[in-house]
Amino acid sequence: MTRMAAEQRHRIRFTLNGEAVDRACEPRMLLTDFLRHEIGATGTHVGCEHGVCGACTVNVDGRPARACLTLTLQVEGSEVRTVESLADRQGRLGLLQSAFRRHHALQCGFCTPGILMSLDALFARRANADEAEIRDVLTGHLCRCTGYAPIVRAALEAAAELRGETNREAVDA
Amino acid sequence: MGEFPGMNVNAAAGASTAKPWVGQSIPRVEDPALLSGRGRFIDDIGVRPGTLHAAILRSPHAHATIVAIDTAAAKQARGVAAVLTGEDIKALTASLVVGVKAPVECWPIAVGRVRYAGEPVAMVVAESRYLAEDAIDLIDAQYEALPAVIDPVRAMDPGAALLHNGFPRNTASDRSFKYGDPEPIFADAKRTIAITIRYPRNSCTPIETYGVIAEYDPGEQAYDVLANFQGPFSIHAVLSRALKVPGNRLRLRTPPDSGGSFGVKQGVFPYIVLMAAAARATGRPVKWIEDRLEHLTASVSATNRVTTLRAAVADDGKVLALDWDQVEDCGAHLRAPEPATLYRMHGNLTGAYDIRHVAVRNRVVVTNKTPTGLNRGFGGPQVYFALERLMQRIAVELKRDPVEIISRNLVPADAFPYRTATGALLDSGNYQQALARAVSEGGLEALNARRDQARAEGRIYGIGFTAVVEPSVSNMGYITTVLTAAERRKAGPKNGAQATATITIDPLGGVSVQVASVPQGQGHRTVLAQVVADVLGLTPADIRVNAELDTAKDAWSIASGNYASRFAPAVAGTAKIAAERLAGRLARAAAAGLNTESDDIAFAGGFVFSKRNPDNKSPFSRIAALSHWSPGALPEGIGQTIRETAFWTPPELTPPDDQDHVNSSLCYGFIFDFCGVEIDRVTLQPRIDHYVTMHDCGTILHPAMVDGQVRGGYAQAIGAALYEEYAYAPDGSFLSGTFADYLLPTVAEVPEPLILHMQTPSPFTPLGSKGVGEGNCMSTPVCIANAVADALGVADIELPLLPARLAEAVRGAEMAAPSGTKAPETRHGDRRLSGEGSAKVAASPQQVWAMLLDPTTLAAVIPGCHSVKKLSHTDFTAIVTIGIGPVKGRYRARIVLSDLDKPAGVTLAGNVDGALGFGSGKGRITLAPETDGVTAVHYRYDAEIGGKIASIGGRLLDGAARLIIGQVFAGLARQAGGDTPAKGGVIASALSKLRSLFGGGR
């Protein structure tokens, strides 16, 4: 492993949501701090900084990762995706986000970006993910507001839609 | 949005009388931003150039005198602008006001003495948070530990260590109350049934932590603070007094988004004082974002409480009188608004029951724990745990069905509004009907059969019940019940709950709403748009709502903020009043234009029209904008129609009377819960099999949000019932400092409840609605506890219902270790670490011996070691940085050697001390020669640790200790030239397993 001088800033290059990043930072800079405070991509949240809550979950080279346990220099050359990538350029919500909105699967929304990124990674990997798999992925996230049931429902509906079963039920109206 | 019936945001203008928006679960206006990473939480908002960042040094001791704080090195560190200690803060501020009359001070940082583990001791402000934390490591604080007081009952012992001289026997308040005539009833009662409960400490721990950005303008001597504070804004008065400025020179603002609060973010206020003082000291803006360890250790907590509750009971189960004895533990300081947790439920201490005679003794004590504050349920979980456990005990002792006991005592349906013995005016309800519906729709009969079946199969299964009255909209005067009537007269009356809302019309007829409600995820902006859209005949999409608060520009009062479930009953209703006033004036303006009378005017579909002739109409925006463009065209006497601010305070919220009756809240919802719980025979882990919760929260404004509030509270309550506890060691060390130790329920632990609703509107609120967000935090923990009591047939139940605790209840205390095994000596109160192991070093025992006693070698092989000094042949000091999990810090170690048996063995004893903790231990190293010039090193150690580091889980600590020792011997082996790694794969595998967790020596 290369040794990095602690006090120095080192060049770091990676792709963030499809765009090239070319900057410098100290080796100890956490990926959460770098994304949020150096780049200004504040959608990735910090809830614990010790890997339990899941709020900071991003996608590194197709896999979900805790940005709070990742040093920025570790993503050199990687493709990083964050919650900011989920909506289309017109600002229209993606399918998973829309399902969250319909099912009131968020309240304060602080935990939500991490949950969306984990589910997005799950669906990318396993288009046929069933309820057990969805629940399993969700156990990696803490939400203090919703009691989880609406999140499970939103995820299930998004999964069904992804499979092409558009049996979307209207939200209680 | 086409998929939402009734949610056509571009609803064609028309005069049809559409279905009202209120009552529909429309999608939230808050969501698109939050779902796309565009939320604006406090740490997302940029700061002014030159802003400094703060980090806080906290006490590792629960109770200690601060002997010295050496900040010289920290002040010299890179990027540091200032280092402030308690004395510096004291010079810039005044003590925080304390809620009882007593000669005590309350500072946001320790002054001379620390009173809880995690109390701020010094703060560094620097160019970045990283640099501030670096400098924190360089502060050398020295303490002299004092005995810690942890148990609230023992805190009152004459011999207990005293926290504050102004609180003799650590008691801040001791009041007794009598309502009706309880003594003769108890004296005559054939049966008295009593229960003693200890409600634990827990917290709703929002996922976003505290944040403050503070600025000071020396020219105007004014502070400007942005904080994710949630109210009540009565605290604004506490803050401006502490900062020694008039209220108009403390501008307090809230960010657009806040990541949950549940009461907890009320507790950010001491940090507002700290950051504001730091901004003043440095002349630059100062920002601080709390980290999770700080939050769990030292933000705020719900109170723990010891309650003895007695009931005089008739043969048929009717409760004739209650006698409450409550000992409330508010932690190390009595911080505003405490002791409010104890008094919030005072009016409804009889719960949902018709009990006319009540005696109460309320004591408030201080202990060496984190100060308490608002937390969802606020006083309800503590009260109902006692009351509803008692009702279950009554059923057991009378051998009757708990539902029968509950029913027999409920307030009669025709008694509303019902004045309780202690003074609450229960506004509306039909408890009998709610109970009956829950029993039938929730399937109690089937659940009973399920229990019988389970028991017949030898499984452990129980059913629990709770009936709860959920108060909402606090009377700002209830807290004065802690004072005597004479003290209250002297202080002047305090009561009411001013809610406010402002509606503004812009020059194009657009409608904006501003409220002082400070939501943290509850969707206030959506509901307010619904409420105002209904009044003005618009769609919610036409209304723009801003729920941030700026005390310099907005209408607000001390009651502003988001607490006591006041949004739906008070704030939303006040917005309706403001909209109606504006609509009334607009109707007159429209009547003039449409040549009709104002009572013929209606608002719908974006038009203002004549009810008699709907074709006679004008677009809303046209009438609405008139006041901007042509004020002279408005009929005489209307004034303006540009802005309307309404204030509303309900007349029912009167001050406590001379007999201490208090209507502590405005509305009282009703909840009836029951659940079936199965307990695993082997592990004793409880599993919620079926949960039914029936709510009557009056008129429902947005069903999906009400559902969300119920589910959210329920999930938190499951945590409180089964997993969560802010645990303290007997020495006051905090033991649950990470989310791996303080366990929040995940999706796997929260089974779906069956939620039922009934709607009995409140006659006292503009929309008929009552609060709903806190009820399950009050009802669910005790409902589950009652089911567990039923399952196990035990009377004493303590939360959280950990299997180990249940094992003690069921199987008795754990057996002593079999004879022959040596029981380790433990010093009470600390976390223990012990272990042994061996390693091989390719050197002779003499060489290894020399290396072990050589400071240079030691400095090289101890991970994270900065220096080792040899004071004498047997006396060493060392400075090391050790990181375990998220806790990394610098420690000073002193090691004394004894029993020297050169070169075969040596005993080491020593202690370490640092910002993050302290410890002491003993170990013996033996060296034995093997073949080929290799020495077998065997070591055994036994240590105890305390302080912040003790809040890290034991597994992590043990692992880290093993790893560090492994590294030491690996280092010795390297130094010796050979690289015979340690014995087998043990250390190697520990190394790889733990590398990710261990940050030392990087």
Ligand code: FES
């Ligand atoms: S912030 Fe990364 S897991 Fe909590």
Ligand code: FES
């Ligand atoms: S929505 Fe608030 S924490 Fe999940």
